[in-house]
Structures are given as C-alpha cells and as structure tokens.
Amino acid sequence: QVQLVESGGGLVQPGDSLRVSCAASGRTLNGYAVAWFRQAPGKGREFVAGYSRTGGYTYYGDAVKDRFTLSRDSGKSTVYLQMNSLKPEDTAVYYCVAGNRVITSSIRNQNAYDFWGQGTQVTVSS
Numbered sequence: 001q002v003q004l005v006e007s008g009g010g011l012v013q014p015g016d017s018l019r020v021s022c023a024a025s026g027r028t029l030n031g032y033a034v035a036w037f038r039q040a041p042g043k044g045r046e047f048v049a050g051y052s053r054t055g056g057y058t059y060y061g062d063a064v065k066d067r068f069t070l071s072r073d074s075g076k077s078t079v080y081l082q083m084n085s086l087k088p089e090d091t092a093v094y095y096c097v098a099g100n101r102v103i104t105s106s107i108r109n110q111n112a113y114d115f116w117g118q119g120t121q122v123t124v125s126s
Contacts, residue, residue, distance in 0.1 A: 002027060002115040004096045009120030017084045020120055022096030028076045030055075033102035036070070036081050037110050038092035038122075045095070047108040049081060053100065059107050063089075086124045093119040 003025035012018050022034070035050025047061045049070040058070050069082040079096065097113035106112035 002029075002032065002098050004098060004115055004117035006094065006096050006117040006120040009094065009122045011123045011125065012086055013126050014087055014124055016086050016124070017082070018086060018122060019080055019082045020094055020122065022079045022081075022117060024077045024098070029072070029079065029098060030076050032098045032100045033107060033113070034072075034079050034096070034098045035059075035107065035113065036094055036096055038090075038094045039119075040089075040092040043092075045110050046092075047110070048094070050107045051079070052104055052107065053102060057104070061108070083122070086122075088124050091122060091124050093121050095119045 005023050006020060008020040031053055033053045036048040037045045038048050039045045048064055049060045049068055051058055067085045072079045096117040098115045099113040102112045
C-alpha cells in the first residue's frame with residue numbers, strides 16, 4: 001500500500017510560480033510510475049505530468065508543456081511539480097497518483113494508477 005500526501009497548493013496571481021509536492025508515506029517510489037492529474041470545476045480529470053516506472057522518461061500534457069517541470073528528491077520518496085507562468089486555466093485540484101503496473105502507453109490514463117492522494121487546490125486569479 002502506498003499513501004500519497006500532496007502539499008503546497010494555494011492562491012497565486014497569473015504569471016506566478018508555485019511548487020506542489022507529493023510525499024509517499026513509509027516507502028520510496030522506486031518502481032512506481034508517478035503522475036499528476038488535475039480537475040477543474042465542472043471538467044474531467046486531465047493528465048498534467050508523469051514519470052515512467054523506471055523514472056527514465058518524463059511526460060507532460062500539452063497544456064503545461066514548457067511551463068511545468070516534474071522532479072523528485074534523491075531519496076525518491078517525494079515528487080515535485082514546479083509550475084511556472086501560471087494561468088487562470090491552471091486552476092484545479094491537483095492529484096498525485098502512483099502505480100507499479102503502469103505501462104508506458106498508459107501513463108496518461110488515470111485508470112492505470114492504483115494509489116491516489118487527497119488532492120491540493122491550486123487557484124490562479126488576480
């Protein structure tokens with residue numbers, strides 16, 4: 001069992017930066033694909049960014065490419081999502097997910113992941 005805890009959300013202005021974190025409780029995330037999804041009010045969940053199980057590949061959603069960066073700490077128990085040049089349309093609840101059976105072609109599929117955090121709210125507004 002993997003418990004994921006997100007933190008770092010908040011209210012920022014357009015153009016600002018924010019970093020959200022995802023910490024795995026009691027274990028590392030070695031061997032797990034880890035991703036962030038987001039859900040805006042009235043919309044479905046959207047893939048934001050994710051690592052493959054080996055950690056060798058990183059994938060980004062088209063809406064955040066070149067603005068968001070995924071990284072992890074050296075102990076590999078915490079994953080970070082650095083969000084730059086934030087826009088009002090980035091407003092959403094951001095969820096961290098993990099799974100050890102995720103194949104590369106399913107990285108962007110929320111149903112491929114077994115473990116979910118509780119979500120952290122990011123609001124971009126002037």
